């Protein structure tokens with residue numbers, strides 16, 4: 453059976469999702485301040501990394517990377533609520549793109565599985 | 574643990590948090606640099622031995638990466654890195670200054686004749702190297718492959734190093750070096766040239782936009798094109814008659830200016846280029862391609878605002894003209 457990532461359409465699906473997802477994050481005052489938008493291209497590239505991980509695609513992130521990558525955000529107050537918001541926007545993005553509810557649930561579970569790493573606990 | 578940089582037979586250990594550029598400058602080595610943000614490519618060096626961190630080559634073209642060229646201001650090696658200046662890497666082109674003339678009171682038109690073909694796209698930028706060494710990025714305002722000359726628009730800053738050199742030392746006939754090109758602000762055409770284009774810039778941000786505009790027009794771009802030039806005062810505008818003329822000749826081209834201060838110094842809210850661009854974008858199809866060049870204070874926020882307004886990230890091309898950063902971190 454095709455993997456979740458392949459089912460979604462691979463790299464093309466990431467490209468389609470990243471703008472919608474990142475736009476939702478930037479437009480949401482509860483989380484937008486975590487994103488340094490002085491260099492949007494770099495941020496978009498990083499959010500592609502996030503989506504690839506969540507879609508179960510090929511990535512080399514380790515739990516240690518997730519800890520280190522978000523530690524400066526934890527210092528700024530990153531907590532469970534923010535992770536919930538990310539998962540919520542991710543779900544809404546996928547819904548807009550017509551992804552099946554069962555796949556959305558699987559993706560949310562992958563994102564949720566790194567919660568403790570992201571929050572450095 | 575910080576690494577060590579080896580340059581011209583000497584080892585220089587990096588202090589905590591330092592980049593290769595910081596260390597070499599601290600030790601009095603004459604390395605050219607400008608933006609210190611990994612963008613302008615003025616501080617390009619070549620690694621001849623040792624391990625380069627990925628961050629030191631981010632954004633460089635594959636041919637540069639393959640030659641071990643890297644950005645000294647982004648390079649924090651773990652071990653010993655042996656480096657040299659890239660004069661012999663074949664990336665420099667000698668050029669002769671053939672024209673220095675004013676476009677307005679503070680903008681200099683500089684035309685250079687390269688000693689060999691300088692392959693680039695109008696709107697990209699190059700590094701201009703003058704004695705010192707002073708290295709600064711300037712955007713390409715014409716099509717050098719067609720005209721065999723490179724045209725730059727340089728805003729003269731009162732205390733600017735390159736400004737001073739161009740204004741007081743350089744004359745037609747003076748030899749300079751150009752390196753590059755770099756950047757992704759350029760026209761890309763395919764069979765369907767129907768998409769709308771918005772070109773917006775402040776000050777000499779007009780230089781790349783003028784190059785891109787001419788490129789689009791000579792490729793018979795069929796979609797609507799809007800060019801907006803922003804300035805503090807009316808007297809900071811330039812190329813008005815050329816652009817007015819082009820707009821008269823091309824039905825699909827609109828030229829407008831956004832001036833923040835009227836002649837008597839009163840602020841004029843309608844001159845806010847960010848608001849004007851956002852309004853223009855509303856009237857355009859959503860496959861619009863947006864080019865933003867000039868002051869970072871305009872380019873960076875407008876880029877985000879245009880993205881939030883629905884422009885696809887891959888269709889936004891922006892060159893913030895980052896100023897040089899003198900010293901410190």
Ligand SMILES: Cc1cc2nc3c(=O)[nH]c(=O)nc-3n(C[C@H](O)[C@H](O)[C@H](O)COP(=O)(O)OP(=O)(O)OC[C@H]3O[C@@H](n4cnc5c(N)ncnc54)[C@H](O)[C@@H]3O)c2cc1C
Pocket residue numbers: 607608612613698709710711712713726727728729730732733734735736737777778780781892893894895896897
């Ligand atoms: C990608 C890129 C493309 C560029 N393209 C162009 C171009 O086409 N045309 C062009 O004119 N410039 C362009 N620049 C800016 C250019 O590279 C130089 O930074 C600029 O010309 C100043 O150099 P200078 O040596 O004269 O002054 P510097 O010696 O670098 O600066 C002198 C002083 O002026 C300050 N300063 C710098 N910029 C400004 C400013 N805008 N307003 C007020 N003070 C300032 C500096 O902080 C410093 O204190 C570009 C920059 C980048 C990164």
Ligand code: HEM
Pocket residue numbers: 483486487488497498499501502503505506513521522525530534535536538539563564566567570
């Ligand atoms: C749901 C779990 C999460 C996962 C799986 C995740 C994953 C990732 C990944 C893979 C990257 C890219 C790292 C890189 O390539 O450098 C990243 C970067 C980033 N993430 Fe997350 N993330 C999560 C939650 C969050 C939350 C809740 C926030 C804040 C609201 C957040 C904000 C960021 C920011 C700002 C960056 C860029 C970091 C930087 O610029 O330094 N992330 N994330």
